[in-house]
Amino acid sequence: MPYDPSAFPPFAVTVDLVVLTVRRHALCALAVRRGESPFQGRWALPGGFVRADEDLSQAAARELAEETGLRAHEPSAPAQDYGAHLEQLATYGDPKRDPRMRVVSVAHLALAPDLPAPRAGGDASNARWAPVEELLQQGGYGRDGEPVTPLAFDHAQILADGVERARSKIEYSSLATAFCPTEFTVGELRRVYEAVWGVALDPRNFHRKVTGTPGFLVPTGGTTTRQGGRPAQLFRAGGATLLNPPMLRPEV
Amino acid sequence: MPYDPSAFPPFAVTVDLVVLTVRRHALCALAVRRGESPFQGRWALPGGFVRADEDLSQAAARELAEETGLRAHEPSAPAQDYGAHLEQLATYGDPKRDPRMRVVSVAHLALAPDLPAPRAGGDASNARWAPVEELLQQGGYGRDGEPVTPLAFDHAQILADGVERARSKIEYSSLATAFCPTEFTVGELRRVYEAVWGVALDPRNFHRKVTGTPGFLVPTGGTTTRQGGRPAQLFRAGGATLLNPPMLRPEV
């Protein structure tokens, strides 16, 4: 049977990105301001159309680089290339999610260390890191006094799913190190967990756990006092990607 | 800016289904024989085009019903409607995954109790339950002596991802009960875990674990001897969906 284009309806396929980082003890996501209708002027997740010859992960990596300059760092990559962790999150295809046309969006989740100010096509005022609570809250006012508007399209749902993925995934994997620079201390890693989960962890038990898990952390020999207090050992992420037993998220 | 169809390439969007069940102590997946080119005559996962007015989960539920007669039972559903668990798995969009055109497939994972013989458009010879090891193995001969051919398209990868999702998800959720009939015994549930993980579990420790986890199992009061031996209590799945602490998969 020959190829019959009338046998299926045409779709537009996009990738949307949930780019998370930890800034000032808060889990933040990258948001860009929409320049076009619909939702003109509203904040949205970065994203764009998948090109005709591109794989989905390639499209996501390209968008990530365009928005942040980060090189993607997929699970199968050779590792320790400076860049962000990138993985597919979920796909959203409600027929009414975009009023213009039928769009299916393959959302991806990126985890990045704290970065310099974002750029969106070179225009800084149209991109920002915002705490996820602020982006997800309904109404009210943000910390800068600006009224909070919900994210465009179904991006609040996508962001919520991405945050939940990140929260659960750092439990049983070493992914929390993706939020840290190449070299980091146990305390810095602990603050990542605290920011992502929104809880306080016992520094002593956390230290015992992460240093006692083989392959999680590799000491580099150096120390730093950049957090103040007693000098802390510096570590690099070890080869282990699965944590067993997992880091336990405290009950709420 | 008006809607400009030339701004993006058109895609076909399909759903493919990884339907898993446990039959005769083995984890099995539903496979259908392709009637058309490409891969004519080869086994593939069931699936089809998403319709113009359909959400992705609706399309997956429709395909599932067409292939198996099962009603889908999404995580948010009112529960205890007889049917299968259905969730989105991942999306596959390699530009070359279908030689005819650009197809993005949103794979879904369905978990079903042991069913009567499958039907594929009413034609039984074109659908079957096959052990996942057989569908995933490269070359050789199946248990019926027929030579093993790889699944069509990238369906081997999709199936492998679905199996891995199921294997990991029954660790920390009560999803294993989706493989059981409405009422089941602890031993039957244990055989599900053993089949999915491919390991042997200690019946006494398993019994302690599942009966000791609040909300996992609800006794119905009845007993059965359908497995032989001493009569076993019958249970129904409880309301708890998250297992904490999780069921531990033995190291390999």
Place this chain on the structure above:
DNA sequence: ATCATAGTCGTCTTCCTGACGATAAACACT
């Protein structure tokens, strides 16, 4: 010198698991 801050090492109790003994209640034989 004193204090505040962070990091690191120990201790103790509690909970969970894995290994495994023992008993119970059915069925299939002889």
Place this chain on the structure above:
DNA sequence: AGTGTTTATCGTCAGGAAGACGACTATGAT
């Protein structure tokens, strides 16, 4: 009826991991 087989269920014990928390160390700030 008795014996063996199968499956279910209860109990015990040792080892490991985690939560709570005391104590000490090494820096910079005042």
